[in-house]
Amino acid sequence: MKHGASLGLLLGTLALAGACRAAEPPQQVRHCLQLRLHGQDSAADSCFAALARAATPYLRAEGLWGLANYQLANEEFRAAVAAADRNALYRTRWGELLHERFNDSDAVGLFNEALERDPKDAQAMLGLAQVSADGFDNQAVSWAQKALAADPNLAAADELLASLALEDNRPERAATQADAALKLDPQALDAMAIHAVIELLADRPADAWWARIQAVNPRYGPGYALAAGQLILNRRYQDGVALYRKALELSPKLWSARSELGINLMRLGQDEEAREQLTQCYQNGYRNSATVNSLRLLDTLKGFATFKDDATILKLSRKESDLLYPYVHQVLIQAIEAYQVKYHMKLDGPVQVELYPDHEDFAVRTLGMPGLGALGVTFGQVVAMDSPSGRKPGEFHWAATLRHEMSHVFILKATRHRVPRWFTEGLAVHEETEASPEWGDSITPDIIVALRDHKLLPVADLDRGFIHPEYPTQVLVSYFEAGRMCDYIQSRWGQQKLLDLVQQFAIPRSTPDAIRTVLAMEPAAFDAQFQGWLYKDTAALVAGFDAWRKQLEALVGEARAHHGEAVIAQAPAVIALYPDYVYDANAYQLLAAAALAAGKTQMALETLKQYVEHRGRDPASLEQLAKLEQDAGDPAGAIATLQKINLIDPLYDTASHRQLGDLLMAAKDFSGARREFGAVLALHPLDKAQANYDLARACHATGDAQCAMEAVLAALEIAPDFRPAQKLLLQINAQ
């Protein structure tokens, strides 16, 4: 269900019709909280200290919490709840404390228990909304709306809805929602901060809003921290860091902001200060998973090798850096050169690329960011991504991912980080296929289902599909849709229109305005034409989808029963229904295996070629294809196929590198051969003498006498009687 305007209105009406004010903390607690909110810290401290000496555990809990004595506050809440099982307020407040102290699972439990005791506990609903919002869970909106329905005076719920709307890149809605909060509570500081960040995102001055906040509380750091978080989410990392610094100037003990500052400094490659800031948080008891994991990651990075030149800084795990460096560096340089020409611009200084063999380490880089199962992420001129060794072989095309992230690097710079999410993602997806038709991702069954069910979003709403997905696969569908939008714009109007859109977003212009200016049409008209084109383009695929699924199931059955002839007979029809299906149990691989078993090598070869053209990426199948090509007297084809394995998984095995090295030697591409034999060695092969000898002859052929000498001596050290190596040593000495 979409959380459209009609739903909001409906809930609003219900709320006005018959809700009562939910339970809230007693007057003496609210008084202390107000003092804190207004920045009267010494008065607030005495107020909370008095509460901490109260006779009842609940009041003591509030007092201790206000004094940042979280552990004792937690114990007092436990006692308060034990003594008053039916009390919803105590559970809700305890849940809020736990949410503040990074224990969301227990917090959610307490909010739910509170709602069992008081189904109209708006604060408990708001607590659930806040936990959901932190995880970019789409439930956040409905919980906040329910909270407002239960308590129409709950300004904080309006503030949260404003913040969520802004995350979806809907500034008008966010402003309306923030105004609603201010109407309920003229001192709603976070609503003012939302207004400030709306101005900043549009490149307008926000001074008037900051002044309004200061009039209420001259030391309100959380307002700046809230704005910083929104700027970071909009990829304005430097601006976000500046606002976190401002927040900390006002509230030095705002550890959540200090932790975010540290994390974002790390994203910008400023590891030293990042470590300082995060260590401060840790030492002061602020040990949420983001802080702890980021500190751990900074330690992990010490085990990485760094390779620098004028244009690039590569950080690779020492376990695989020798092997990966030449391949990654080459793809990176090619991407930089291609984008420099396309966008007529140069980057400021080198771009830093980090490859993580442990996906969990990479995941720390995306903490607090939306998106499912990301492979790479770009922060200005820093790119972090999975290493091919961090994923199942063939699961992802690292070169395409790097090309994709490098598109972000250029577009962020070209638009001064003002580009909307749908466009930078769409362009990056589009660029993968521009680099090579085989580099993009083939359409998945999930996307076909979304097309069948007409789930595409209008261009003006597409950002929402990335941040707050309404169904599990919507993030992936949004990538696909945005990518196809860019394909469509280029195919219909030419590449220049994509460049013109980049210019518009740099101004900055909203998506609807940019579409109107560049394409001279209303966004709704664009949607109608684009979707018409896409639905037509995919109509046969969608129409044949159910038949394909049934036929593939039958085909898999035949393959399992080893009915090779049946597989050979039936597979072509399955492929014709859905040629891009190259994932688990695809018809290409089943057909190739059956053909090979029946001795039909030409059929196997043709099938695997088609598989690769449709972006099939199983390294074993590519290796098989290369062997068939070589046997069929097509060394150039075999070379091209083996080189594709390097772009998918250069760590796959030694055999493919050795075969490619031999083929390149024969083709007189000696430096290419040298790289491949070097890769064999870096993979610690069983036959080290042979591997060193191979490297020696490639080095010898390139004229690098020193490399040749070292390698041949290494071979002879392992196997002194190795004849070909002895002969090569004589040859080298003779020269």
Ligand SMILES: [Zn+2]
């Ligand atoms: Zn991306």
